[in-house]
């Protein structure tokens with residue numbers, strides 16, 4: 142019987158959640174959901190020096206915003222907890238000691254001065270690596286070189302030590318990556334990584350293997366920057382639990398900067414003017430605030446969509462996918478091996494598509510608060526929805542709703558006189574005065590009726606419709622933008638229409 146699908150996202154709470162991080166979450170989530178499996182979030186906080194206050198809650202806020210809610214986590218709980226590695230501290234030592242007892246790991250008592258000297262000596266010898274590995278370990282102060290009673294004495298004296306994996310040279314370590322296929326490593330190049338630190342905390346290498354085992358993880362997807370660590374993890378699986386229990390791995394390609402080939406960084410976003418974090422991140426130590434996709438007006442549906450197709454497609458021309466469709470169509474095997482360049486213009490295109498496609502009621506609260514922050518008074522949600530329907534095709538970011546719709550809620554702040562003045566004359570003045578009179582008598586205030594009154598009068602006075610409509614638009618909107626001008630008049634109502642004509646005539 143095949144194992145139940147259980148995948149995990151394993152962030153370290155060290156700062157803002159980057160596009161690449163959320164894409165890793167997304168691929169994990171999609172894979173879990175399409176196999177009826179569980180999506181687990183495990184907080185990898187064993188490196189206390191990199192811990193950042195508030196970062197864990199921030200990660201969950203981002204996942205919530207994206208709609209990628211875990212089945213098990215620090216917040217949801219679950220049968221395999223605790224889900225924070227610092228709370229699992231005692232478990233890792235047992236495994237580290239077992240590795241020592243079985244001859245796969247050893248105690249290392251080297252002081253930092255001794256480690257520095259080792260590296261200096263290697264440099265002097267012109268060695269191409271400065272690693273603690275099979276070349277140097279027999280010259281160092283560890284349980285492979287010291288007598289057993291010396292080791293016991295050091296341990297009982299409380300001498301600080303770490304536990305290192307003992308990697309034997311001359312072997313090939315292989316595994317099948319779900320994206321890259323078969324990958325092999327030569328153990329000659331693998332160093333004796335620290336597994337348990339002097340403070341009793343495991344390193345990432347030990348913790349990730351132990352937790353993936355204890356949490357019965359079936360598939361592990363992570364960024365390709367972890368590929369070089371894979372041989373150590375595979376050796377640990379071999380020694381501790383047997384390779385049959387090891388999850389299937391997929392190493393996800395990097396998201397690349399738009400210009401050049403390197404990994405996209407927050408600095409690239411700052412330099413080129415776009416966010417790389419999902420949501421606002423304020424670093425508690427520097428107080429530096431960074432806007433995220435949410436704050437600049439992306440819909441979560443669009444954000445998820447643009448991430449999904451950064452390095453994956455379903456083999457067709459389709460680009461717009463809902464989360465549900467992604468669950469159905471995503472395939473980890475179709476993730477491209479090479480990194481995908483991030484394109485902010487394309488990202489905005491996705492947002493535009495989602496603004497157009499979504500029910501306005503699903504994001505009207507956001508738009509309402511944008512409009513209110515700009516000082517507009519929104520009294521009626523039905524009216525807001527009707528306005529949003531009229532202008533949503535013109536909006537790329539949520540903030541655009543202000544530019545595109547403020548005149549539905551308040552008189553225009555200014556009128557584009559430069560557009561109107563050259564066309565304005567006595568005849569136009571007469572037209573708009575008469576139009577006001579006829580419109581004020583109109584009992585059925587609909588765009589069709591308004592348009593027919595307008596056209597009739599234009600024909601009577603023999604004035605070209607095009608110019609009149611442009612002027613009418615500037616009167617109601619302030620500028621030449623917007624949907625059909627008669628629809629605008631219908632929507633803002635008779636009172637506002639007549640009053641705007643009157644004040645504009647006085648200006649022109």
Ligand code: GLU
Nearest residue numbers: 151152153185349362363
């Ligand atoms: N804690 C690692 C990170 O921050 C997790 C890598 C993994 O998924 O194994 O990315």
